[in-house]
C-alpha cells in the first residue's frame with residue numbers, strides 16, 4: 437500500500453492529566469514547531485482537530501489519591517472517543533499526538549465504539565505495561581492504567597486495601613465509557629520495547645500469556661520478522677489494529693531522555709522507523725498515536741527531533 441494515499445486526520449490532544457511529571461502537553465506543540473522548522477506542510481495541509489483538555493485541574497489537588505484527576509479525565513476520554521469515532525466514520529485514519537499515555541484509552545474507546553462487534557488488537561510500543569489499576573498503582577497516576585481501563589482489569593489479587601468507595605465508583609465509570617466493557621482482550625495485546633514493569637503487571641502478562649517483544653529481540657530478528665509474527669500468529673484473529681507509540685520505548689541514553697519516565701536499553705530510531713513502517717503498511721491498522729514527548733525534560737529537544745525523523749520516514753513526508 438502506498439502510504440501517501442491514506443486519508444489522514446491529525447488529532448492534537450494536549451491533555452497531561454494522567455502524567456506524574458508536568459510538561460508532556462508541550463510535546464504536541466513541539467512537534468508542530470519542528471514541522472515548521474523543516475517546512476513540512478503535511479502538518480498544515482492535513483485536516484486536523486483538537487481535543488478539549490482539562491489541564492486547568494492541575495492547579496488543584498486531585499480528589500482521588502489512587503486515580504488522580506479521574507473526573508476530568510472521563511470528559512477528556514469521552515471527547516477523544518467521540519472524535520476518533522467520527523474520523524473513522526468519515527473513512528479516514530486518525531494520527532493522534534497526545535500529552536500523556538493515559539489518553540490512549542480514549543482512542544481505544546473510539547475504535548471500539550466504531551468497530552463494536554469486531555476484535556481490536558493493540559500494539560503497545562512502550563517501556564511500560566500500563567496495566568495498573570487504582571488497587572495496585574504505586575503512584576495513582578492514570579497514565580499507568582490505560583490498558584487496565586480498556587481490559588476492565590482490577591487485578592484485585594494485589595489489592596493494597598485503601599481504595600475508598602468514591603474511587604471505586606469513578607474507576608468503574610472510567611472503565612464503562614461508551615457503555616462497552618471490556619473493550620479489548622488480554623490476548624489481543626502485544627508489547628514492543630517493554631522493560632520497566634512491576635510485579636502486579638508481570639503477573640497479568642504471565643497469566644494471560646501476553647506477547648512481549650523486547651528491544652533485544654527487535655535488534656536480533658529485525659522489524660519485518662517480528663511484525664510478520666504479530667500479523668500471522670499473535671493478532672491474526674483481530675479485525676482492526678491500534679498502534680500506541682510511547683516515546684519512552686526509545687533508549688533514554690542513546691536517543692533521548694525527553695519523556696516523563698525515561699528508561700535505558702530501549703529501541704533505537706531506525707528500529708522504531710522499521711517497526712512503525714511495517715505496521716502502517718498493514719491494512720488492518722486503523723489508528724496511530726504518538727505520546728509522552730516532554731520537551732521540559734529534554735536536552736536540545738532531542739526527543740522531538742528523533743520522533744520527527746521517524747514520522748518523516750513512516751509517513752513519507
Ligand SMILES: [Mn+2]
Nearest residue numbers: 562564682684
Ligand atoms: Mn511508558
